[in-house]
Amino acid sequence: MSADINQLQQTVSELLAEAKSQGASSAEAGVHGSQGLALTVRLGETETIEHTNDHGLGVTVYFDQRKGSANTTDLSPAAIKETVAAACRIAKYTSEDPAAGLADAELMAQDIPDLDLNHPWQIDTEQAIEIARECEDAARSYDPRINNSEGASVHTQNSLFVYGNSHGFIGGYPTTRHSLSCAVLAQEGEDMQRDYWYSSHRVPSELDSAQAVGVEAARRTVSRLGSRKIDTTECPILFKADLAPSLVRSLFGAIRGAAIYREASFLLDHLGEQIFPDWVKVDENPLLKRGIASAPFDNEGVATHPRNLVEEGILQGYILDSYAARKLNMQTTGNAGGVRNARITSTGETFEELLKQMDTGLLVTEMMGQGGSTVTGDYSRGAAGFWVENGEIQYPVEEITVAGNLKEMFMGLQAIGSDNQIPGSIDTGSWLINKMTVAGN
């Protein structure tokens, strides 16, 4: 690490002092540095070795209700002066905005809990290459139809980050993140398919084994061979656990402060309303130990707390930073920077039980394109997966779309499985939805 936390804190203090001396009535600043290694082994040979090394600083100044911001990758003393000057120049031209400003001083995190986010991987390039090779080998030897590869990758990153503002708040902490991924191709006749799998964690020893990641990448790829298109129909849809978080992100997009105060959400005026069946509960825990999205304070220095977003299917709160909160005459929810570690309570079924419950319908294992509107809730995306009859997977399906409206999809939720495979920032199992339109032949 070329910069230590004291240096970064020093830089933040200098930025804030410089902002004050250039006349800003208040200011906030952040500095980050990260170093890492990313490498890929393809067809048994090392393909790329990347040494990553990133720095940056950003400052936002306020002249009463006018705001300006600037950032740079240059951490030199000269750059600090210039960057603050650039932000101050911007603030000459922005408008008076009654909602602008720092979060309230009394909301700043008082003590910063150690969330156990820093676990450097003691690994050299040769060892990382070995892990990637073992992962790719496991995938390539899984099935004779696996005939090509995009390789297996190991990525490890150590980061430092410090945020401070003119309330006197300053805080920072180191984090690590490591991942292992693999993508392979399978062929049968003219049919060629690709799929991938990965594991990502703050703690290297918590990563899935190279063997497991490789085998899962291969299993997913081979299972897609022989995919066909199905006829256009309406049917129940089971979104596999690794795709279900994208539906949760659609929910978050619609209850973000900016979508609400701009009246650009299909969930406008739904606070306290039923948006899911009454068994659905969505919680956020930013203080989760070792959590991939954990943070002791948000991007404005506001202390984070576990909170409840949906209880008994009823929307309990919006996702707010201090700006959106002021626009809505509400209080910030400590969500500057987003939702950190969401958990959606499962109804307890295994994946197989969900298939049985669906009986006949479509299991979706991949989605393509954006295709969901936050404003209207209209939803239409490319998909691939498997046709299911009598609770049994029949054959792989591709080149189809699934469409509906998010509001109806949320209310039509039948069950959430206990089959989560990935400890990501959104913890949920597979989602069974009563009915959507599948477009195919």
Added chain:
Amino acid sequence: MTDALDLARHTLLETPGLSENDLSRVMDKLLSHQVDAADVYFQYSRLESWVLDDGIIKEGNHSIEQGAGLRAISGEKTGFAYTDDLLLPQLLEAAGAARSIARAGQSGTQAIASLHNAPRLYAPINPLDSLSEELKLELMHKLDAEARSIDPRVKQVSVSMVAAHDTMLVMNNHGMLSGDVRPLIRMNVSVIVEHNGRREQAGSGGGARRTLDFFLEDDRALGYAREAVRQALVNLEAIDAPAGMLPVVLGAGWPGILLHEAVGHGLEGDFNRKGTSAFSGRIGEQVASPLCTVVDDGTLPDRRGSLSVDDEGTATENTVLIENGILKNYMQDTMNARLMGMAPTGNGRRESYAHLPMPRMTNTYMLAGKSDPEEIIASVDKGLYAVNFSGGQVDITSGKFVFSASEAYLIENGKIGAPVKGATLIGSGPEVMTQISMVGNNLELDSGVGTCGKEGQSVPVGVGQPTLKIDELTVGGTAT
């Protein structure tokens, strides 16, 4: 000093205090292992952005990014390291890290041996200072007022303006030094309309490698505001989109995103070298209907996707990818070209110094055909006419691609009918291209808004096409 290479040398060597001798030392260090190719890429970028929302200038940001990326290649292996300090010790350290991909053992030494001055496709200017701040903000307010004045159903207007000034300098292991100064500007207007409790959103924008005067010419930016409102109001009337296979007529210009997804990515050299594309090994074969000629042209003056030289210092070209339906060429960077025994095509691009170059598109479009656009619509009994899109994605291995319509209409009995809600269209690239049965005589390029993502790297691109008809494509609506 108006020569881009001289400007780049001044910004990236003289200003940080690096000499050409220093550059040679860094290259020598990269070449002190057994490498086949190496380059050093310097970059200094300034970017300014403004956001108008709720009728006020809410945000402004100024950003500086600088650094150098060093790459060493041995066979199919690449070593890469970068630094955000443009100082000799840090550059030498990064060179040491990058070269470790190759075995120890000298492959040579190399001083700067040639200067590559490619024809300039845009002026080496700084667009950030091309309008006063007062005029920039006045223009944004004007767009806000214009959008609101068109129709009382307009409830929200957001306007953004971005100007970037990007300077790059690259030296390769042959001693060739090449540089470029790349202006890039972009404006966007987004509106929300409301009527009887129904809300719809739409956006429109444009950009170029020009100064900000571009937006003032012929009231161009006012046109973005009008267009955003028009689309949003159309969507207020939209009915459910159909679900299933239908003939689809795509409008001219931005719907060229079809080509970007259906064939563009699949013709990038890296995927084809590795044999992972649905188009791998198919040069010389019929891959599209004989009506289709598709090019990737990085040489169009002032266009968003254009580059005088690519990020490896290769002059860009107008590369014919598909000619009368026959696959002619892939898009190449130097590494994939070398490994495939082909010539580079000026498609080696990177998001920044902190990313590795790879084959990327520039401006990808289909040449005009012979059909009258009205005749194309008249030929469809029951189908979809899609004129605006919000984005797309492709699986290059299976060839399946999607793109999402944001403005579309039913075609009934050869006539344009009711507008339908946004829907994703899905097809197989190689199949869809053979299903193109009519190509219009009205080639248009997009307005300068495209950004392409690949392996986590974003680069500006252009697309274009004439009106065209696809006999059958799956439309992902809800009306069955």
